[in-house]
Amino acid sequence: MAAPTTEAVFLIKDVKPGSKNLNIVFIVLEIGRVTKTKDGHEVRSCKVADKSGSIAISVWDELGSLIQPGDIIKLTRGYASIWKGCLTLYTGRGGDLQKIGEFCMVYSEVPNFSEPNPELLSQGNQQNKSGKSDQNQRGNSPPNQNSGTPAPPGNGAMPPFANNNNNNPPPGASRDPAFGSIGRPNGRSPGNGAPPATAAGAPAAAKSSVTISNGRDPRRAKR
């Protein structure tokens, strides 16, 4: 299939908690395990990416079972919120996921914008206390974009690849492996495509040094 045509599409790096009406084109990198919600729906957390970075998206039921790694998908009218400290994309009412191609899209796996962020975890708790729909009461259903509060996708499992050794540091680490910023490899050796050992220094994720006052994702402040 051909690569998607370029238009003024939103990039993953611009997604913030509470973002709505998101139209994003991304490529699917990994599909997580299926989990079942209390009301019998299936949810999968998928890692998707575009040239600006990667993010988790939660997909319900049949669509989730159809998505394959390598699929190029156009999300329309999606939204984003925090689920257990991780920024996550969702398809809302009136939204859609459409496969428009496969394989032929460049992406950057880093930064992973869905990395667990302790500040965001506490931010989520603050929102609960403020009287908006309680996270636990909404435990069974996908988040509604009107309330802005996340609901657990089933048993509350974190996106499985948050701790993936390939690309993401364990939570709390401050540096990402710099797959995207290697530049000219200087020690070329025949191989099966493993990246050169000389990884350049990565921009620090700066997670632990910013205090939140307005509910904005602190990582955004640095970029």
Next chain:
Amino acid sequence: MEPAPAKAKPQGRLLVSTQLDAKDELEERLERCVGIVQSLTNGLSEREANDALTANVCKGQQQHEEVCLGLFTLVLTEPTQAQRCYRDLTLVNRDGMNGILVKINQILMEKFLKLQDAPRTQLVWLVRELVKSSMMGTDGVVMTLLKQIAGGDISSKNLWLAESVLDILLDQKEWVLKSGMLIAMSVYTYLRLIVDHGAPNLLTLRQKEVDFCISMLREKFMDCLIIGRDLVRLLQNVARIPEMELVWKDLLHNPQVLSPQFTGVLQLLTARTSRKFLACRLTPDMETKLLFMTSRVRFGQQKRYQDWFQRQYLSTAESQSLRCDLIRYICGVVHPSNEVLSSDILPRWAIIGWLLTTSARCPAYLSSACGGRSV
């Protein structure tokens, strides 16, 4: 609160699609043309319908195209009406079927993998009909059809395609003999496919393929020579088959038997093989993905693409023979510009390294990547 209700998307008649797939523009266009044809002919007798269609195509190029594409699509999607629709198509067509041939090429190059079973069968049927009526440009379509036969693939769909196209070539031999390029391409294709068809249940098919290749080699050797030195490689890989062994004997010791103008194997070895042949053994999808890797993917970022490609095309024991074709393609067809070569785009040696080292599970095939493998 419920998850967003799934938008019910009607399944098209041409392509396989799921709830996830975006609507296909080509399919939509073709189905619109069907609608036009049906609105023109609804409730009319055959004669009246034909008159209505003829009147419509005379109105202009657009109407001509719409009616022809509509009838063409009906041939693909309505097997019971195919004969009649094809006859109508030949009656109203005014451009020597050129528009239809272009559309067939497009479907073959872009949508073949996604065709539903009935349209795929009908498409091959239609190509056969076009060959029978000797439309100009049909040899090109047959060559594109040959390209859809995947190497290293013994699934029933692929075997069916290999046999169906072979049947066209056998059935329409007179027509085939008129096109030197088609002779060369089909010999190149089937000499290669013979290697995949060694299993006991495939020997009948293989014999058919051998018989076809032998007849081309012995009757039209100078056309087979168009292939160039890779013909030697192909013949080497099938040399243990008795009929092929006889060809080898003549090739080496009695070249004039094959053709008065053939001076010997050296003549063949000094003839370069065009990239066209190396490329014809990759399906369009394989080519698209490999070309993407060699032109857009940065060195260090290739792992996932490799995994996806491997999962799709290199995951069975039989598929290992495809590695040779892929490596040959990378070496002989992919020629990056200086700009790409001096960038950090995935270099060709890295792709070849991947193809070689991941075949370590099948050492027999590794040697065929470096040389020949006798069947």
